[in-house]
Amino acid sequence: MNSLIRSGVGYFLSASKQNVRLLSNIATKPDFNKIVNNNKVVVFMKGVPEKPGCGFSNIVCRILKMHGVQFDAHNVLENEEIRNGIKEYSNWPTMPQIFIAGKFVGGCEILMKMHKGGDLIEELKKVGIESELLKQEKK
Structure with missing residues (x-):
């Protein structure tokens, strides 16, 4: 059970890192x-x-x-x-x-x-x- 929770938390952490990267790329696009x-x-x-x-x-x-x-x-x-x-x-x-x-x-x-x-x-x-x-x- 604990390993399931840890893997779920890991998934959310990695997903949120990807979102930050995607958002930072959007912010730097030329206008x-x-x-x-x-x-x-x-x-x-x-x-x-x-x-x-x-x-x-x-x-x-x-x-x-x-x-x-x-x-x-x-x-x-x-x-x-x-x-x-x-x-x-x-x-x-x-x-x-x-x-x-x-x-x-x-x-x-x-x-x-x-x-x-x-x-x-x-x-x-x-x-x-x-x-x-x-x-x-x-x-």
Whole structure:
């Protein structure tokens, strides 16, 4: 009987330790709503703008640079919680991921289409960013 009680107590103790671990993990998860609304343009990418870690991240950085956009960049290679969490948050499986005014725009291919079609200039205007390409065109 005593061994049954001890094993039951052991079960509850180990279960409560797991709950504490799970709760502590929840508390440390990044607040993606806050992150994507922290700046007008936010990019989750492999590497950093000065040294992109993949060709797609490089293309996104070059497009944004052409437009003169200053953006918050988050290197997903440095933090697994950010890398996995942003995929879940946006429901998009690949990097880079671009957010404008807190809204998910898409990845590299979508940004390229927006750039080529002129839609990126319009989206940037909506958040108060005048594209450098538009300024040059006006001259």
